[in-house]
Amino acid sequence: MLKLRQCFIHLFLRLRKFCFEGEDSYGNRYYKNRRSEKKGGKEQEKRIVIYFGSPEAAHISPEWYGWIHFMSDKIPFKKVLSQNQNRCVPSWTKHLFETRNSVKSLNVSKNSAYVRWIPKEEIMKEPSERG
Numbered sequence: 001m002l003k004l005r006q007c008f009i010h011l012f013l014r015l016r017k018f019c020f021e022g023e024d025s026y027g028n029r030y031y032k033n034r035r036s037e038k039k040g041g042k043e044q045e046k047r048i049v050i051y052f053g054s055p056e057a058a059h060i061s062p063e064w065y066g067w068i069h070f071m072s073d074k075i076p077f078k079k080v081l082s083q084n085q086n087r088c089v090p091s092w093t094k095h096l097f098e099t100r101n102s103v104k105s106l107n108v109s110k111n112s113a114y115v116r117w118i119p120k121e122e123i124m125k126e127p128s129e130r131g
Helices: 002-015 062-068
Strands: 018-023 029-033 037-039 042-044 047-050
Touching (some): 002 047, 029 062
Antiparallel strands (some): 018 029
């Protein structure tokens, strides 16, 4: 169903004079308008993104962020991520809790000499009630 939706949107945008600019590693597709519109004496093109999956602005890859917000006119190269690689974690990092020399979580509830402090009743009373 998602592929059918993407094909329909792609054809619709082609008819509206948008040209396909590229696709990022998350599956988002980027388009820009072929003809520039003049607003305030300046030519401005429209740039849009069609999200893969749920439309969430945080799902734009860092490479394409500058292009979609008109910070850069250079179209970034496509980077392919492997399936087991996380979005923002470099491949050379390891999860600190899964390695042999990892940080062990401390459980202070076992065999602990800690005793919770309980206030005396005299302290809990109002100064006028203390005798």
